[in-house]
Amino acid sequence: MQFVCRNFGLSDLPRRGLTPQEAPLEVLLLDIEAELSIWEQGREVWSEEAFPVAELAYHLALWFQSPAAGHEDFELDSMQAGEGMIRIVHSDEGWRVGSIFTQDFWTPPLAWDVLVAEIKRFDGAVREGIAGMGIDPAFIPEPWDCSGLADRLE
Numbered sequence: 132m133q134f135v136c137r138n139f140g141l142s143d144l145p146r147r148g149l150t151p152q153e154a155p156l157e158v159l160l161l162d163i164e165a166e167l168s169i170w171e172q173g174r175e176v177w178s179e180e181a182f183p184v185a186e187l188a189y190h191l192a193l194w195f196q197s198p199a200a201g202h203e204d205f206e207l208d209s210m211q212a213g214e215g216m217i218r219i220v221h222s223d224e225g226w227r228v229g230s231i232f233t234q235d236f237w238t239p240p241l242a243w244d245v246l247v248a249e250i251k252r253f254d255g256a257v258r259e260g261i262a263g264m265g266i267d268p269a270f271i272p273e274p275w276d277c278s279g280l281a282d283r284l285e
Contacts, residue, residue, distance in 0.1 A: 132238045134253040136165040136184045139260040151266040160186040161211050183211050188257040191250055192272040
């Protein structure tokens, strides 16, 4: 499983009359968008244009910093749309990624360490895309320290 984001843009920031340096956090999280897709075994299985990738990276980082990481499911409760735009749930076989937009789609189960590596890679891609627009990505929590996460797992 791989998250792919491309075509970064600022959807509404110019309309709001704000520069990235003036925008409050919640505006940056919503307005920095990209096409987000999920790839499985070399083929695209899910895609959403104008997805709030900065918001997803921000909330994933917070989830990984919390004691819930590795124990509780993740749902992006976006300020832009309802809960579950992206879901990461634990099953007996491993962790699965899905979305409320396609309720019948779930990735095959992933081991925790594989999921962590992919989310770290996604975080780096989002930071790179944001920096490529001339915006400092420091408003997203720094890549989390996953040392000790294995100790918190059952």
